Amino acid sequence: MAEEQFQFTAKAKKILSILAIVGVVLLGLGIFTASNTDHHATIDDPDATMHNAPIVVDDLEDAHATEDIDQDHFGEPEHAEEAHGDGHATWLKRIFANLWINNMYFLGIALLGVFFVAIQYVSQAGWSASLIRIPLAFGSYLPIAGILTLIIFLVGGHDIFHWTHSYLMDPNDPRYDEIIAGKEAYLNTPFFIARMIVYFVGWYIIFRFIRKRSLEEDINGGNNYFFKLRGISAVFIVFFAVTSSTSAWDWILSIDTHWFSTMFGWYVFASWWVTALAAITLITVILKENGYLKIVTTGVLHDLGKFVFAFSIFWTYIWFSQFMLIYYSNIPEETVYFIERLSSDHYSTVFFVNLILNFFFPFLVFMPRDSKRHTVFLKIVTIIVLIGHWFDFYLMITPAVLAENGGFGLLEIGMAMIFGVGFLFVALTSLAKHPLVAKNHPMLEESKHHHVF
């Protein structure tokens, strides 16, 4: 079989560059509007009009007074969400929040791409052998995600993570927070950074092993590589099983420091997983439409569609399980999360849009068999799911960081575009470096004839 090689053409690079420039322009405009409206009324957010004064320390506290009502029963009514000294302006916090949303979102695609590869090897799946290089290429984004996570945490950590303030842990400080102080053993900056490094180094090393073996298999062939890959993949899955949950607690759950949910690790995993599946499907379909990957049968696309369909339902199941338990038991410490997201018009719109885009749309459109076999439907649904899950991360992070000052505008769109282009650039460059099809994969023949009803 002739070796198929993906060409990351100048034209594709040009399109991506244009998108990046558009993203930068939108981001610039967004920051300009946001920093201006900081002093006046926010266009994006009618709730903020109440606090239309320049940012002074007292005002910031005032802005968070409403939120503090929820925390009154912790016996610390004076607890302030922001540091007095280092509370940045809203627009700057909004940039940090957006950096964090996009960082988490694209990190998820990269990480779960590797997870997809690992799952295929561990389960000895044959159907996916023809497209295994696409999710594998996603993994190349992992080191960049790691560096970005560290930098954003070091620069914007205080604005994103309330628990990073040391005065919360000091019983003599008036701002002492008993609840957060109780979590100090886990939520402290050195341990947090150490964990971050362990996750990224672990993920990246295993990814490098998988990639190396897979590329060696191309040259030497033989079943031996397959068994080696199966072993490495099993190690990855065990490591991932623990770290996917703990990283979700660290990076997303801990933003709402007082609140916790035992479902959260799974919730973030579910969201990441659907996103990655949608990204794999979309890129496969687009490559196929551009004349690559003729080896990928309609049956394989059908199975990818089923994957997106099934895990959209799985995500909804996890979402609902988390919501229902909190709704039913109605305990103030727990309901605060949903009150935060349902009490303002802005967030409650996103809240329901999230459900429509991520559940009702893929559920109803992907239910008939034929829609999973036609590239048009595959493209529409995966793009909607990708957008929908971006909003899912938006909803996890923004209300916790910005409270009622959050908005959605050019800033969000621009930042997402820049990250998206960056991710695609890295993934496609990596994809162009090695053959597009793992030609000595022992299951390739099965994938070639994959046929589903």
Added chain:
Amino acid sequence: MESGKNFVVGIFDDESILLSAIKKIRGNDVKIHECYTPYPVHGLDDELGYKRSRISIAAFVFGLTGTSLAFLMMIYMMGIDWPMIIGGKDHIAIPSFIPVAFEVTVLLAALGMVATFFVISNLKPYGKPVTFDIRSTDDKHVMAIDLAKNSKNTKELSTLLMESGASEVNEKSFN
């Protein structure tokens, strides 16, 4: 299904012979009544020219019936017939109805599909089982051709079946 009474039955030893035989026989404008194999044969339904089963549509309709019934039941019971306050929620608290609605949806979809399948496969309690050759449950592949639906006579069909690779050809009549 039970349109005719007289059938010509070809017995095949191997699935690949059966598949090529189907192609040849259908190419001779002969309508095949049905094939019986000891295990699922890949591509058999394509060769026989079967359209995709519509059972998924039935499943959707049954499921939708389940969802509506469950909601109607709970709204009637909890909101109208005997309103109760549970956990300080409204009488009709939709989020707490969703698990039950989901379960009833799955139940009705599953039972409905099984019932539909039984009826269309002639497995209904009063139906008579149609057995062309009992060896189709063991190691033989059986092809039945309905004489009433084909212009060819028994002899022509037998020759055609033998030429296509059948190991034996029998006649079968139902009363």
